[in-house]
Amino acid sequence: MERAFWKEAVVYQIYPRSFKDSNGDGIGDLQGICSKLDYLKELGVDVIWLSPVYKSPNDDNGYDISDYYDIMDEFGTMEDWEELLAGLHARGMKLMMDLVVNHSSDEHAWFVESRSSKDNPYRDYYIWHPGKEDGSAPNNWTSFFSGSAWQMDEATGEYYLHLFTKKQPDLNWENPKLRKSVYDMMSFWLDKGVDGFRMDVINLISKVPGLPDDGKEGLSDGSPYYMNGPRIHEFLQEMNAQVLSRYDVMTVGEAPGVTVEEAIHYTGKDRHELQMVFQFEHMDVDSGANSKWDLQPWTLSKLRGVLHKWQTGLAEDGWNSLYLNNHDQPRMVSRFGNDKEYRLESAKMLATLLHTLKGTPYIYQGEELGMTNVKFASIEEYRDVEIHNMYREQVVEGGADPGTILQAIQTKGRDNARTPMQWSAEANAGFTTGTPWIGVNPNYTEINAEEAVADPGSIYHYYRQLIALRKQNPVMVYGDYELIMQDHEQIYAYTRTLAEEKWLIVLNFTGHPVALELPEGLSTEGGDIVIANYPVEGMDSSQLRPFEARVYSLKA
Known part of the structure; x- marks a missing residue:
């Protein structure tokens, strides 16, 4: 350890x-x-x-x-x-x-220099390319934020790579x-x-x-x-x-x-x-x-x-x-x-x-x-560049149903975390x-x-309890993990073991009660509850309540 x-x-x-x-x-x-x-x-x-x-x-x-x-x-x-x-x-x-x-910003001093001329000392700090013979982008890579990952820069008539927005040119780590x-x-x-x-x-x-x-x-x-x-x-x-x-x-x-x-x-x-x-x-x-x-x-x-x-x-x-x-x-x-x-x-x-x-x-x-x-009601309330690029591509240019796309944004958009x-x-x-x-x-x-x-x-x-337990119990940090009840459709259960100490974690991932039947050789008899998200009083060892979590310290 x-x-x-x-x-x-x-x-x-x-x-x-x-x-x-x-x-x-x-x-x-x-x-x-x-x-x-x-x-x-x-x-x-x-x-x-x-x-x-x-x-x-x-x-x-x-x-x-x-x-x-x-x-x-x-x-x-x-x-x-x-x-x-x-x-x-x-x-x-x-x-x-x-x-x-x-990547950096296109307003970084390195990029300002890099785009100023082909022979600038900072030119090779970024990834530049003249493009294909027909003048199109060097390859067909997409940006993470929609559209091509290449931007034509008029100053020198070459493309630069940006895997994210066009204001985020990729740095050239080969240099x-x-x-x-x-x-x-x-x-x-x-x-x-x-x-x-x-x-x-x-x-x-x-x-x-x-x-x-x-x-x-x-x-x-x-x-x-x-x-x-x-x-x-x-x-x-x-x-x-x-x-x-x-x-x-x-x-x-x-x-x-x-x-x-x-x-x-x-x-x-x-x-x-x-x-x-x-x-x-x-x-x-x-x-x-x-x-x-x-x-x-x-x-x-x-x-x-x-x-x-x-x-x-x-x-x-x-x-x-x-x-x-x-x-x-x-x-x-x-x-x-x-x-x-x-x-x-x-x-x-x-x-x-x-x-x-x-x-x-x-x-x-x-x-x-x-x-x-x-759940913002309209696209105007969102601020994230990824959301707006996707909405423009799917709805404005692609004709997708605005309601369906808004639902996807309400479910998976990055602004959910940023309010x-x-x-x-x-x-x-x-x-x-x-x-x-x-x-x-x-x-x-x-x-x-x-x-x-x-x-x-x-x-x-x-x-606060979970964090305090981690500080007091090395088994939470260093204990071996072993999955049990591996095919159960509602319960995620596993043990953590360090030397003589063994903890059992059982988690109900559903909004309804679920029977708890531990595999042979594993029992909570005589074990202690370390932490649980429901009161211990009234706890039924044979059943988990909706979204119930229990951590047992098992008897050695």
Whole structure:
């Protein structure tokens, strides 16, 4: 058992724009976060992951960075950031920054230089191409945000690659000078006291030489040519050798499309790359063949199958990150639970799952309150560039039914996670005294932090219990995971075992009672309830109530 702080930690993600506004401009900021540090300390979390706060024109809400060494004006100043870091460290918490180095903003000084002429020293910091002989784009790759991944730039008459919006040109990692510039920037922040990095789409930085397309007519998914590319491990090992290995830090890489086998290459003990990755396989259990907007009902067997595969696949080498929502995903209680009559129970049940699987749990802001998806009535109320691009492509240009597309957005859109944090029942949920940059979820009068902190039976206090248990019980962190009742259609059940200690976790994923029949050789007789989301009084050992979660410590 190799102990490490990043295995034992619980991480809390802050999306700064939506967390807390201190100056009434309707946009969350660093001083707003500073004002809530005691709330985070009280919750018990160890690490704050801060979504990007660097200077940015905000085409993609801060994921388009124009200056890696400065803070976005809307969020405050470097002094505000330093105050935040000091406040976290004074409370025994760590800060993990977002590292966005697959692309920059087109307003970054590097790109301004790069596009000015073909022989500029910064030209090769980005991926330029003259295009095909007929003048069309170099290949048929699509952008993640709809349309071609190539933009013709009039200044030099060449195309540049942008896997995201056209204001997010991809950096050219084949260029050693670019890589050195990135490593220098990382060292700058680590020297300032940052405790780690969450690396945005880090497995996209190596592209297949020649940038081929698949020969299909029209636009096509180019991911086989840039996901987990040929030099990715070389680049990450170089980054580790030159920067990360010199500090005691936490690293997690966002890695869309990564498999268990590939994840071991990224996170294996002797690989010297990353500590863990965010995989997305369980985020696709309700997506159809076409895209995430192609809504399909998910099943427990499908969700459990994915989670089980990752639990067993990384059991010997590597480490799992555990999450069910973040700034790019809908709210977990609306997606995997029941956000109406069983919101309390299902949010606690899902929390039990997250904190009792093997890996490092990531809490997204408001998750600890059971915040839900928002159902804005019109496309005009949404702010996300991905949503608007998709709506334009499907409805305006494609003639799709607006109601069907709006329903998909209400179910899966990224803005579900980006409505303001619900602090109180006051106007605008106590988020701002001004006009919020995006609408507040109308249910803030019932669902808010003030109410939750005052109510001992709230989701918030259940999270506090789970986090405290993790600190007191190494079995939650290091215990071996074993699936039981593997074909049950309503119950997800497993054990965690460390030395003589054995815990049993049983979770009802449905809104109705389910009989609990444990396999032979496993009994709760004489065992103790460690935590449960219903009162222990009146508990029937042969049946689980709707969305019931129980964790037993079994008799040795």
